[in-house]
Amino acid sequence: MVNSKIQAAEENLIHVYNRFPIALDHGEGMYLYDTEGKEYLDFAAGFAVSGLGYDNKELNQALKDQIDKLYHTSNLYFHESCGEAAKELNRISGMDRVFFTNSGGEANEGALKAARRYAYTKKTGRYEFIAMQNSFHGRSFGAVSVTGHDSYREPFEPVVPGVRFAEFNDLDSVKALVNDKTCAIILEPLQGEGGNQSCNTGIYGRNP
Numbered sequence: 001m002v003n004s005k006i007q008a009a010e011e012n013l014i015h016v017y018n019r020f021p022i023a024l025d026h027g028e029g030m031y032l033y034d035t036e037g038k039e040y041l042d043f044a045a046g047f048a049v050s051g052l053g054y055d056n057k058e059l060n061q062a063l064k065d066q067i068d069k070l071y072h073t074s075n076l077y078f079h080e081s082c083g084e085a086a087k088e089l090n091r092i093s094g095m096d097r098v099f100f101t102n103s104g105g106e107a108n109e110g111a112l113k114a115a116r117r118y119a120y121t122k123k124t125g126r127y128e129f130i131a132m133q134n135s136f137h138g139r140s141f142g143a144v145s146v147t148g149h150d151s152y153r154e155p156f157e158p159v160v161p162g163v164r165f166a167e168f169n170d171l172d173s174v175k176a177l178v179n180d181k182t183c184a185i186i187l188e189p190l191q192g193e194g195g196n197q198s199c200n201t202g203i204y205g206r207n208p
């Protein structure tokens with residue numbers, strides 16, 4: 001029997017991801033439970049997003065408290081806890097400034113734009129990006145342009161110009177591409193999706 005939750009998604013969502021045929025219902029710690037009550041030990045944590053475990057009471061309470069106070073205010077105003085959160089992130093990471101984004105793709109868009117903006121402000125004339133073959137940086141246009149997995153990028157070409165691909169773990173191949181137009185080098189310190197090299201379709205690459 002086809003699970004009705006899966007059927008509803010298959011019939012109503014645009015088909016852009018390959019999904020496992022499991023409809024998840026809730027989680028506890030490192031375990032997930034599907035709508036049939038089957039338990040799964042989760043090694044993925046939602047691509048490393050749910051690192052505190054599922055149903056973490058402290059996190060849940062903080063989210064509930066905030067939703068009850070203010071849901072959305074836009075970036076036109078300062079916010080009671082925004083600066084405090086940034087300060088804490090800087091303390092933990094040892095970085096100087098924070099840029100809040102909604103997703104990994106958007107974080108990479110911000111990084112690419114920061115590099116281009118720096119080159120523009122300094123009038124260096126540099127605009128090229130060097131990225132790695134087999135890499136994955138997200139599905140937005142800039143991120144897909146520096147994504148080395150061909151199956152994610154090719155259907156959207158021509159993408160953002162000025163990107164050249166070197167070989168991961170081969171510093172000479174990177175050095176060979178550096179020139180007076182190089183603006184930034186982007187790479188995953190540890191290749192995740194990009195480390196999946198057995199095929200060039202990616203782990204969730206349906207009709208990208």
Ligand SMILES: Cc1ncc(COP(=O)(O)O)c(C=O)c1O
Binds near residue numbers: 047102103105137
């Ligand atoms: C290495 C890497 N970069 C960027 C992204 C894009 O993140 P998001 O799906 O949050 O846009 C992913 C997503 O899996 C990723 O694995």
